[in-house]
Amino acid sequence: MAEKRNIFLIGPMGAGKSTIGRHLAQMLHLDFHDSDQEIEHRTGADIAWVFDVEGEEGFRRRETNVISELSEKQGIVLATGGGSIESKETRNHLSARGFVVYLETTIDKQVARTQRDKRRPLLQVDDPREVLEALATTRNPLYEEIADVVVKTDDQSAKAVANQIIEKLGF
Template sequence: MAEKRNIFLIGPMGAGKSTVGRQLAQLLGMDFVDSDTEIEQRAGVGIDWIFDLEGEEGFRKREEKIINELTQMQGVVLSTGGGTIVSKDNRNMLSARGIVIYLETTVDKQYERTIRDKKRPLLQNDDPRAALEALAEVRNPLYKEIADITLPTDQQSAKLMASHIIDLIDNL
């Protein structure tokens, strides 16, 4: 049964990890945790501030520590940040400690979902679409590498996706 195991949602920004994760946790009666929210709460500032002060490298160090901690919890649905999988240690922790669900989306859909969000540091440049394409080129193979299940997110509601994920997990 899905509710006995940790479920880790990975994928690019704008794929719907947090939205689907909340629905999934609710349907399964599990705790929902968002790694980016956890980082912000502990730091007392937004991720954009952390990037400004510490750069991406500083943020990734914080993220690795949080992922290590959160993946050791039991019975959680964890939504990870889009870049979490850049770290080999994070990929190993996610793979070893739960079921990894890759929520796959297109760059067009990501752009549509994130264009007005000013709190995404990697998109604060002259060409956010090109930034999304560059990130996809590097990260998509890493998502695929550790995914137990890959699910396209562009066409379904979060609730339908959550139900579909439960069915897929039960058939693993």
């Protein structure tokens, strides 16, 4: 049997990690996992509640543990949370255990894609654009640091991006 390889999707909120990840997993006949959904499943609460009760630090600890565990599996597509790469441990696990695909998008697209989403605790502020710009300054270099492949998602369908990833990774 051929070696099963993992694909880890990283990138900012609104880049399309979950949607593209589902397409990719289906096209490659791999299992799909979403780190945020896994945290919600394990806690029995949504991400916003975890943030409220445990703060961002508590959430990030959970996220690091979940990604560590999921990235040990074989033959998966994993959509990670936008801030997960702030953990050096997470960056090391993703780099060592599969192909890392950075889904790149503009701040304008992020704002458009997330403006009605009340499930993103960091964006429940007066000026989400300001938050997204600050996060991009911190996180974009970390995404670039561990990415095996970078794919722009702004002007393509999720299926087209999934096809581009498959082509770039040679699956």
